[in-house]
Amino acid sequence: MTTTPLSPPFPRPKLVATDLDGTLLRSNGSLSERTRSALEAAKEAGIRIALVTGRPPRCVPALMESIGRHFVIAANGAALYAPDGTAMQISPMRSDAATELVARLRGAVPGVSFAVEYETAYGREPDYPSWSFGKDAVELIGPAEDLLTPAPGRHVLKLLAHHPTLPLDVFYEQARRSAGSSAETTHSTGLSLVEFSAPGVTKAAMLLAWSGGLGIGTDEIAAFGDMPNDLPMLRAVGASYAMANAHPDVVRTARCRTPSNDEDGVAQALERFVAAPPADVALC
Incomplete structure (x- = not known):
């Protein structure tokens, strides 16, 4: 060692x-x-x-x-x-801040798709890869803007963004710049997948x-x-x-x-x- x-x-x-x-x-x-x-x-x-x-x-x-x-x-x-x-x-994300981040990313990185993690469920856009999210999870499918709309008992804990062609390092830097101080930006899978949390989380x-x-x-x-x-x-x-x-x-x-x-x-x-x-x- x-x-x-x-x-x-x-x-x-x-x-x-x-x-x-x-x-x-x-x-x-x-x-x-x-x-x-x-x-x-x-x-x-x-x-x-x-x-x-x-x-x-x-x-x-x-x-x-x-x-x-x-x-x-x-x-x-x-x-x-x-x-x-x-x-x-x-420590959830604010829905309005997450929605604004989605808009900035769509403008900066064409082709991006999104998924959202809640406490007991998740949601994804139709173009977001349908990787395994857990057999018993409740899945919602629709535009990110709808998935981020406030609903009773539905807190957004993490926003995920995927790009089908950009290398991870390129996509991550573009996503990080787009987010700025409005979210914590990171990655963990090696795939072209970036994760966002509320500022300071x-x-x-x-x-x-x-x-x-x-x-x-x-x-x-x-x-x-x-x-x-x-x-x-x-x-x-x-x-x-x-x-x-x-x-x-x-x-x-x-x-x-x-x-x-x-x-x-x-x-x-x-x-x-x-x-x-x-x-x-x-x-x-």
């Missing part, structure tokens, strides 16, 4: 925040038994676990069933859930607001990630880990390295945290 040296001693983290796809989960989407055991051992050692993902809230019940009862920060920081599945906080913002309320400092948090939507979280914590399979920007940003998701890199770090004396943990 290649690491960035840190000067010991370091206390055992009080909180571990981990991305899912490409980080905690293997490339086939499964959770290894080694990782499952490491998560449980960390909890038994008094370490809080937060699953921090771009996946929408409607995926939370299935995540808890397959991974375990942990805290979940979903939709790139737009929603926080307790281990019993109770919503603790949501990131994985880091929700993580720090929640952990701060628990009295946990940023230097008491270890975080793991692999894609650009993890960057704010990795920059915000004391011990940041890039997976061996991570995006180059994540590798440059994170303080530590750990093996790939298919090599149970998160589990290997958790095992070290639990095995070492609480006051003297080799983070990297």
Whole structure:
């Protein structure tokens, strides 16, 4: 394992925040038994676990069933859930601001199509690729402007934009410029797909607001990630880990390295945290 040296001693983290796809989960989407055991051992050692993902809230019940009862920060920081599945906080986009963003993107990037993530449903335009959104999800189809119209019990947590031909880096830069300060702009899939959240809504913002309320400092948090939507979280914590399979920007940003998701890199770090004396943990 290649690491960035840190000067010991370091206390055992009080909180571990981990991305899912490409980080905690293997490339086939499964959770290894080694990782499952490491998560449980960390909890038994008094370490809080937060699953921090771009996946929408409607995926939370299935995540808890397959991974375990942990805290979940979903939709790139737009929603926080307790281990019993109770919503603790949501940070939706303003419908008018999202509608204005759609108009700017249509003008700047012809051919763009949109999808919208709500709390328990999603919507997409007819031209937006019909990737799997979950077997039990409620799907709405129509123009983005209609999907963004306020409705009772329907909060917009994330707006997604796709382009059928532009390379991701080109599309992302055009989308980021169009959004400006009106939205947080990121990407996480490697496809020509860009994600927008309300201003100030990131994985880091929700993580720090929640952990701060628990009295946990940023230097008491270890975080793991692999894609650009993890960057704010990795920059915000004391011990940041890039997976061996991570995006180059994540590798440059994170303080530590750990093996790939298919090599149970998160589990290997958790095992070290639990095995070492609480006051003297080799983070990297």
